[in-house]
Amino acid sequence: MEPIIKIQGVHKYFGTLEALKGVNLEVQKGEVVVIIGPSGSGKSTMLRCINRLEEFDEGSIIVDGIPLDTAENINAVRTEVGMVFQQFNLFPHLSVLENVLLAQQIVRKRDRAEAEKVGMALLNKVGIPEKAKYFPGQLSGGQQQRVAIARALAMNPKIMLFDEPTSALDPEMIQEVLDVMVALAREGMTMVVVSHEMGFARACAHRAILMDAGQIIEEASPDVLFSHPTHERTKAFLSKVLH
Amino acid sequence: MSINPLSALPASVASAARTAKNERFDRWWIMVAAVVALVLLLITLKPDPYKNLFLFVRDGVWRTTYITIISFVLVIVFGLFVGLARLSKHKAIRGVATVYVEIIRGIPMMVQIIYWAFALPAIIQEMGSAWNIPSFMEYRPDGIVMAIFGLTFGYSAYMSEVYRAGIQSISKGQMEAARSLGMTYVQAMRYIIVPQAVRVILPPMGNELITLLKDTALVSAVAIPELTRRGREFSSANFNPIETWTMVALLYLVMTLLATRLVAYLEKMARYER
Numbered sequence: 001m002e003p004i005i006k007i008q009g010v011h012k013y014f015g016t017l018e019a020l021k022g023v024n025l026e027v028q029k030g031e032v033v034v035i036i037g038p039s040g041s042g043k044s045t046m047l048r049c050i051n052r053l054e055e056f057d058e059g060s061i062i063v064d065g066i067p068l069d070t071a072e073n074i075n076a077v078r079t080e081v082g083m084v085f086q087q088f089n090l091f092p093h094l095s096v097l098e099n100v101l102l103a104q105q106i107v108r109k110r111d112r113a114e115a116e117k118v119g120m121a122l123l124n125k126v127g128i129p130e131k132a133k134y135f136p137g138q139l140s141g142g143q144q145q146r147v148a149i150a151r152a153l154a155m156n157p158k159i160m161l162f163d164e165p166t167s168a169l170d171p172e173m174i175q176e177v178l179d180v181m182v183a184l185a186r187e188g189m190t191m192v193v194v195s196h197e198m199g200f201a202r203a204c205a206h207r208a209i210l211m212d213a214g215q216i217i218e219e220a221s222p223d224v225l226f227s228h229p230t231h232e233r234t235k236a237f238l239s240k241v242l243h
Numbered sequence: 244m245s246i247n248p249l250s251a252l253p254a255s256v257a258s259a260a261r262t263a264k265n266e267r268f269d270r271w272w273i274m275v276a277a278v279v280a281l282v283l284l285l286i287t288l289k290p291d292p293y294k295n296l297f298l299f300v301r302d303g304v305w306r307t308t309y310i311t312i313i314s315f316v317l318v319i320v321f322g323l324f325v326g327l328a329r330l331s332k333h334k335a336i337r338g339v340a341t342v343y344v345e346i347i348r349g350i351p352m353m354v355q356i357i358y359w360a361f362a363l364p365a366i367i368q369e370m371g372s373a374w375n376i377p378s379f380m381e382y383r384p385d386g387i388v389m390a391i392f393g394l395t396f397g398y399s400a401y402m403s404e405v406y407r408a409g410i411q412s413i414s415k416g417q418m419e420a421a422r423s424l425g426m427t428y429v430q431a432m433r434y435i436i437v438p439q440a441v442r443v444i445l446p447p448m449g450n451e452l453i454t455l456l457k458d459t460a461l462v463s464a465v466a467i468p469e470l471t472r473r474g475r476e477f478s479s480a481n482f483n484p485i486e487t488w489t490m491v492a493l494l495y496l497v498m499t500l501l502a503t504r505l506v507a508y509l510e511k512m513a514r515y516e517r
Binding site for chain 2: 051053075078079081082083085087089091092093102103106107108145146151152155
């Protein structure tokens with residue numbers, strides 16, 4: 001089957017620093033892939049290349065059959081790919097509900113009633129329908145991140161990208177966000193997750209990938225990668241993270 | 244599925260709305276009232292010269308007001324385009340905008356106004372006679388129009404910097420979140436960045452409005468009969484500089500204080516929970 005995400009030979013430079021050194025990755029529809037690696041290893045950069053928030057200098061990325069080349073194609077891909085950020089990035093001047101409605105209305109061209117139906121259903125799904133009229137600033141970090149997930153899902157994406165979704169959260173709020181992600185994975189959503197949440201990876205991921213210095217070092221099922229890594233760099237990284 | 248948990252407004256939103264309403268007439272209005280009262284007091288208690296003076300400069304007040312309003316509306320629009328151009332990723336667009344801002348900021352406003360009023364029409368007339376274009380040769384622009392152009396062109400440079408700083412103050416993540424949802428750049432600007440930037444922009448924008456209002460006095464140099472010009476006319480005809488310039492100063496003060504209140508009100512409207 002044709003992979004839904006196909007990354008081929010992608011290089012990315014920040015000035016003279018080569019952040020991605022020829023990355024190849026294929027993700028199948030319905031697959032959950034977790035990417036781990038030390039900071040600065042290029043994992044977030046690679047994730048951000050998938051919806052072209054980050055431009056890449058060489059190589060190609062094809063998402064759901066659409067190559068990321070023209071502005072038109074990039075926008076088409078972005079409507080099919082939801083993204084959740086470390087810093088939530090909710091729109092602070094809009095209520096929770098408006099956060100979830102805006103893109104549905106102006107990008108998907110849904111009318112208000114339909115968008116509201118979708119939006120409220122998703123706020124129910126992430127467990128905070130009662131906060132619909134609040135502003136993001138009145139919510140806890142965990143609640144904000146759940147709204148951010150609902151906002152992305154409102155576009156009915158085929159793929160969800162998570163960029164360290166729990167790294168900015170207080171420890172007691174991590175689980176509520178992970179629960180939403182687990183539910184999403186169980187429903188068969190294609191997910192690419194940059195995260196060091198080993199519990200989530202073991203429970204849901206089909207594949208775990210270790211990146212270091214702009215390259216994919218090792219990939220395997222989470223259990224194999226975490227318990228029996230073959231590569232020295234994987235072992236070194238895991239020994240630091242798992243303590 | 245029911246869509247009803249929306250009915251109960253959070254308490255803090257309701258209370259914020261209440262406070263805003265109570266503060267619509269905050270205590271700074273007392274100052275406006277005091278200055279207005281002082282003007283009225285002078286007019287009633289000492290009609291000669293204050294009443295005559297007021298009646299004489301009245302059309303000047305009106306002219307100052309509409310030069311300010313028209314220029315400012317144009318500055319708001321033109322300044323936004325220059326500000327966005329300054330942030331453009333295209334080098335050429337950014338370069339043109341930057342050169343414009345640097346040139347304008349390097350020339351005194353007074354000189355710019357005189358240039359628009361006298362030099363520019365003369366240039367067009369010269370061009371007309373050089374290339375034999377009759378409509379250019381007889382080019383006599385309306386003085387107020389040129390004054391408004393001069394103020395607009397000059398103030399847009401400053402306003403563009405206000406916009407630029409405001410837009411840059413919004414975190415990059417906001418644009419990324421908007422684009423990741425499939426919004427175009429223009430949609431992201433319109434629905435996400437600008438509405439947030441307005442909050443940051445309003446106070447310095449208010450300063451620009453008040454400075455512009457005061458700088459309309461400069462166009463008296465090109466014979467536009469606005470408030471300052473009318474004051475000078477009255478003062479030289481009646482030899483009463485103290486009374487004249489006291490009244491003119493008070494009338495400017497009424498206008499600037501009102502403008503300050505207007506801006507403060509808009510700032511309150513633009514607030515939201517954070």
